Amino acid sequence: MTDGIGAGSASGDRARPAPVVSRGTGMDAVPAIELIGISKRFGPVHANRDVSMTVAAGAIHGIVGENGAGKSTLMSILYGFYEADSGEIRIDGKPVAIHDAADAIACGVGMVHQHFMLVPTFTVLENVMLGAEGAMLLAKGRTAARAELERLERDYGLKVDPDALVGDLPVGLQQRVEILKALYRGARILILDEPTGVLTPQETDRLFEILRSLKDEGVTVILITHKLREILAVTDTVSVMRRGEMVAHRPTAETSREELAELMVGRKVLLQVDKAPATPGTPVLEVEDLRIIDADGITRVDGLSFTVAAGEIVGLAGVSGNGQSELLEALAGIRPIAGGRIRIGDLEITPGRPTDPRTVRAAGVGHVPEDRHRMGMVMPFEAAESAILGRHDSAAYNGRWLMDYDAVHANCAAKMKAFDVRPTEPHLRGSLFSGGNQQKLVLARELDGAPKLLLIGQPTRGVDIGAIEFIHRQLVAMRDAGAAILLVSVELDEIMSLADRILAVCGGRLVGELPADQADERTLGLMMANVTLEEMRS
Amino acid sequence: MTDTWLLAVLTLDATIRVAAPLILAAMAGLFSERSGIVDIGLEGKMLAGAFAAAATAAVTGSAWLGLAVAIAVSSSLALLHGLACITYRGNQVVSGVAINVLVAGLTVVLGIAWFDQGGQTPPLSQAARFAPIKLPFADALHDIPWLGDLYHELISGHNLLVYVALAAVPATWWVVYRTRFGLRLRAVGETPAAVDTAGVSVELLRYRAVLITGMLCGIAGAYLSIGQSAGFVRDMTAGKGYIALAALIFGKWRPVPALLACLLFGFLDAVATRLQGIELPGIGQAPVALIQALPYALTVILLAGFIGKAVAPKAIGVPYVKER
Amino acid sequence: MNRDLPRWIDVGVIPAVNILLAFLVAGLVVLVAGENPFDALSVLVIGAVGYEEAIGYTLYYATNLVFTGLAVAVAFHAGLFNIGGEGQAYIGGLGAGLAALSLDGTLPAWMLIPIAMAASGLFGAAWALLPGWLQAHRGSHVVITTIMFNFLASALMVHLMVNVLIHPGQMSPESRVFAETAWMPFLHEMLAGVGITIARSPLNLSILWAAVACVFVWLLINRTRWGYAIRTVGANESAAVYGGIDPKLVIVGTMCISGALAGFVGINELLGVHHRLLLNFTAGYGFTGIAVALMGRGHPVGIVLASLLFGALYQGGTELDFEFEGITRDLVVVIQGLVILFSGALAYMMHPLALRLWQRFRPEGGR
């Protein structure tokens, strides 16, 4: 396209920069990173438009912005994953040419991608070594890598079993592997793209501790997140992007959540859900002594009992991997149960009387799956087709033989309008929508037809605050209209502000229950770690 | 008793002869597919190798030159496949089919143009082929009961390329699981983005993988035309590339299970050959077609009964595109 | 792939250039074979579409390829790679043949032919059923099982033809000729009936059935809830499960539909042309169907175009073989390979160049 990056460097300076001299001092020192006038297009989409940004050495710098604002693209350019159409990158004051990840690594840049770049079938050690094996034969490099991992573990408190299969690790640990990968390659600049989206509060706190200790070691950190609380908690400076452009830079100490939110979205945002107290009606969902065993024979849910009544939101809090996902899938009819009983209205599910997702849906259940990529949508389909997934049999979309595609499109357009999905284009492929908009589309589908029971997993994962606000308002409205809602989220903020009652689970068992107004982060955190209320009191 | 033993040994001997090209081709396919490139074109590359080997050997009288040219020709086809699938991100199955069809025609057209024998190459003299190698002491040890036969018939007396095929398996295993290249190869077939972000070129890695595929296919082809037979005839691979691919999938894209699958195919074939026309107890003489169908039917049954779901390398068949 | 190129370049100019490239390279091969490439090309083209009989043959070959191409495409939509079109066509033909042989003495044509057609579909479907079932329930890779089923089909056919169905006292393993009530009318005969004379060729009414099959497949895939289910399973199996679709059922069902489509080759070949059961009438159409489906990008319109191209190559190639001393049937195979290579595998090769040219010379606008 155009002449890459690094107009200033005549000969593509690939040498590793000299060690950073000034460590985490004031603004007067040479900045670790300068991005100057970066532009990048993807076909018709202008992902980055003349973006400039400066990050001081040894600082933790935040970047915020709506979905699709261009944050990931900008960082991918810095990491050499994409090449910018124009613009210049300077590292430690020197212009550098970064054409690919190898260049970036040589410049001391490391990145933890939004979607992890790990090989699930490899061990931690192999993942860390990949691309930096050291020698032709693995055996040699392996010993060296093991020693280096031990050192990193000591220095930064990054503990992972080097021989564990990455695919078996919880996301929190996977992310740690990503950080280890970067550090193993000697990164002095670490980029983290939405690292906390999949973490529990405790894991997030651990991550921030690690980031701070990295900072103490002189590493420069760039952090992308949608959670303004985190920006305020950990960063030194923050930049705001909107629609591919950089709109503001602030020292964190001089800004507020409200200001950042407004800068991001371009309007005032309600950060707090306001809702009236619940008026629960009759139980819609009753779960009794439920047991679920997964394909590997591991008991995932072990004797769980609870009810959800019409007109209330029950939040299920737990560290991810404690049976919530399996529970949701079982309730939705996707997973068979091994013991106990589920009753949804008139529908009764027991091990001897299994069910399927169709029947469950027909019984008036909406299900927003935790992972929209894996289940919620069919990415290669046009949005309108994803918007009828699970309802494609309905008479509304079908004639005697053929489907009524006019109805399908009209319906999707209506949903898009109602849920403010942008762009309002039922014909567009699902994968072309941003995460937040995909989520809204799934929600629109599942809220359609006023379900009696709504099963919701991680409704706002990776979604920007504008969309979060919208989604939360919709859920409360559903509740007020009399729906029973079961909300599973690793986001304690979300659970506390949305739910009327909160159940804490650990290891597939119920640890305790709290009314939302009595819940606080500490209590819930402890309960999620299997400390019962009684134990806390004593 | 010893007759039965000898027959058993000879059946295994046949198994190895039949399996050798399958093994080479399966190992070839393993490199390509582990790197994420589907290779339906094993058949075509093998056929091209067979033709190149026989044609060269016929002209020069040298088996070694034949082998070298077979490897070169098959490798260039592999690079063509790479060009289509890696550089131009074409459909990998189509590219493989194209190579198969192209080679099926081209070998005959060139064969007619050069040798004027209907696409066959002239029959090769002993010197222009890889002759059976008698391993040391094969005769001396022949008289030892049981083991003598085993050594003399089964282990000794194959042509060089059979031993190459057998050696290719541990070599493949070692490369794939013990070397840097192997680590990257396995990674690029699962998660190319991980390799890319680790600063390693996905394209280069895949090119190297398909090149190895080409080389091994070339050896497999040479085995057919200047090892096992003495010349090239049209379509002489007769579906072996597909069977090798099946063995690779059967073996879940791992060297040793793939080897076992190839041996199984070879064994079923050897046994079926020996069952033709034999009176089976209770059934009488089974229809020829039934016996001929046996290896295929058994494969289906084994596949359904014993082998779990074969999980392919995740990124297989998908061109790697950064800008999705 | 390319959002920046106008559609007429993307689906019009570039494929044409690709085919041109294929013929360019083929011309070199002709040169090597010692003939004049331009003469060869004109013989090829005239031989394929230059006169009525040629067109008839081209369409007749295309009919087979439409069936097998659709078969591959339908399975592909469900994420299944059905290599077994050859075997399914073979067994489909067996079905049609058995129906004809057993009923041609008793039923009139208007009943017999539909029954024989149904039989070909049913038999083809049955031959795909087991691989489909094994894939769905046992996880056996459908690629392997369908390859194996191709071999099984030919073993079965040889056995049946040699030992059971052979018309006694003759050399070749062929059944007796069906009674005329089981013959799919030739197009030239039908048209002669209404006063239009066209040249004789094997082209028969099956081509209409192929057209019906195209429309059926398009509607099925794009306009029915079953098609929706098929595509969902193909694109994302867990999303399908989430959406209340049973992937096992879809896989088995899709394989059956695919097998039935391939089985229809038997209609064209046996009811339409040979009028008896015989060996090897499938002649590789099942395999060429893979190329046809992939080049047609799984869309019926694309499949029809690809089938016509390949049908023309089959027929024009026969003509080449007739006309030239130095050209044998194998050269035609080379040309086919080149066409698949350039317009299939290397389909995107011209995109960057086209994009650059377009951006420089496009009519108006621009950045």
Added chain:
Amino acid sequence: AEIEPAVVFDMGGKFDKSFNEGVYNGVEKFKAETGIKYREFEVTNETQREQALARMASKGADPVLGVGFAQAPAIEKVAKDHPKTRFAIIDAVVDLPNVRSVVFKEQEGSFLVGVLAAMASKTGKVGFVGGMDIPLIRRFACGYVQGVKHAKADAEVYQNMTGTTPSAWNDPTKGGELARSQFDRGADVVYAAAGGTGLGVYQAAADSGKLAIGVDSNQNYLHPGTMLTSMLKRVDVAAYKAFMDAKSGDFKTGVQVLGLAEGGIDWALDEHNKKLITADMKAAVEKAKAGIVDGSIKVHDYMADNSCPG
């Protein structure tokens, strides 16, 4: 006017080293002797047979020679449409006034080579490799078995068929393996009637120092020293004569059955195998030949009742 002969080869192709190639040699000989060119075509699928024959006829070719039994239905159709054109078919009978059908008594030749095989065998075990399990090949096998038993009543014959797809006629690797499997079981002479597949059989015999018997054309030259003999089926003569008769104006239609007596079938003895054929063997085989010709030895034809005695 000069005749315009044409030949349509079948799927094996004109260079199959046996059947089609025999015809090719015959028509080449005709061309060399008369200087008359002929049109030719090799079919690749079922439909092309009729297309090619019709094409030849309508282009004015005469006579048109069809090679192989598979062309019978096509010849039948085309000959009806072109009653003025003369046709000839080898290996099948087409009962039309303008068709000459040439069929061979393969069983007789196979009998002779069976006799030789049995006598040459030291183990008393001999083998047969056929292309596909079809009646014609069973006729070969059946005659062969009778010959073997005639010479050595307690001899054993192993039979193998190569495959079920068209590639069965062109798979020398498979042929080699089949031959080896028979050697493994003790056979030391093997007879192949399998087109191109036979090449692998002969090669395997040469590689293992066993004997092989060729078919259709004289294949003794392929591996002098291990080719025991070849069963000659003079399709070359049949083809040559069809053209020659047409040229000289005495092309008779109707059925010609060529056996030992007519010289259409024979066994091959030449400089390549004369060391392998002892005087005893030669005497025995000539005696059998005489017996067959004079009717004192009856060779059962498999096709007569679709079965083979013993």
